[in-house]
Amino acid sequence: MTLPALRFQQVEIRYGATPVLQGLDLQVEAGECLALVGLNGAGKTSLIKCLLDFIRPDGGRIEIFGQPHDQPASRSALGFLPESFIPPYYLKGAEFLRYVLSLQGLDYHAEQVHAMLAALDLAPAALEQTVRQYSKGMTQKLGLAACLLAPKALYVLDEPMSGLDPRAHALLRQQLAALRARGSTLFLTSHNLADVEMLCDRLAILHAGQIRFIGTPAQCRAQYGTATLEQAFLACIE
Numbered sequence: 001m002t003l004p005a006l007r008f009q010q011v012e013i014r015y016g017a018t019p020v021l022q023g024l025d026l027q028v029e030a031g032e033c034l035a036l037v038g039l040n041g042a043g044k045t046s047l048i049k050c051l052l053d054f055i056r057p058d059g060g061r062i063e064i065f066g067q068p069h070d071q072p073a074s075r076s077a078l079g080f081l082p083e084s085f086i087p088p089y090y091l092k093g094a095e096f097l098r099y100v101l102s103l104q105g106l107d108y109h110a111e112q113v114h115a116m117l118a119a120l121d122l123a124p125a126a127l128e129q130t131v132r133q134y135s136k137g138m139t140q141k142l143g144l145a146a147c148l149l150a151p152k153a154l155y156v157l158d159e160p161m162s163g164l165d166p167r168a169h170a171l172l173r174q175q176l177a178a179l180r181a182r183g184s185t186l187f188l189t190s191h192n193l194a195d196v197e198m199l200c201d202r203l204a205i206l207h208a209g210q211i212r213f214i215g216t217p218a219q220c221r222a223q224y225g226t227a228t229l230e231q232a233f234l235a236c237i238e
């Protein structure tokens, strides 16, 4: 039997007295692409921070391929792109990639790096520029390259399309589809429901601290009797 990539059981998160997640259950199957969607402040990033053990849940249990998430070894299967990716401003692009790869015991292969940059539409000249000279979209592409260069069974991507121009956006969709086709699991957050429709096997709608809907985009539209996923999302969170 294949273990799920992620299993969240009855996860609770509070900031002080304010509850954010209230007994959240969610399972991400190995090999699928699942989007977590929800309004600003719904708790998507908080759930990801909990998964990565940056914050402790106030209740519940999280497993990564069957292992408790707070065992560091469980997270070696996982690549992560944070919502706000801010690399050290004084490093050159190549230095940053070399550093991130070395932390994972991986070598820097120039041809792989150039291929990844081309796949993300980041000019190779960026490798020799310091990060302080980057635009917002270039910074996001560097973060994506650092994350996707390491072969992982599971990628956790918090708003991966953020700041990308339309061409880079389309290229990243292709890149993510290729990763999924190679068997990696993708767990991402997105506010772009057109991306979710095109890219994801399933979506989970987080609202008022719990998962209100989980299923395919087609099931979501059917359940709420709407023509578009956006209308279905709005009906779900009413």
Ligand SMILES: Nc1ncnc2c1ncn2[C@@H]1O[C@H](COP(=O)(O)OP(=O)(O)OP(=O)(O)O)[C@@H](O)[C@H]1O
Pocket: 015, 020, 038, 039, 040, 041, 042, 043, 044, 045, 046, 047, 083
């Ligand atoms: N460190 C913190 N201290 C107190 N409250 C916090 C903290 N981090 C997040 N929150 C609150 O928790 C709630 C969920 O925030 P979170 O960032 O998880 O939402 P999100 O779904 O990722 O939102 P967005 O779509 O805007 O990125 C919000 O009300 C936010 O104000």
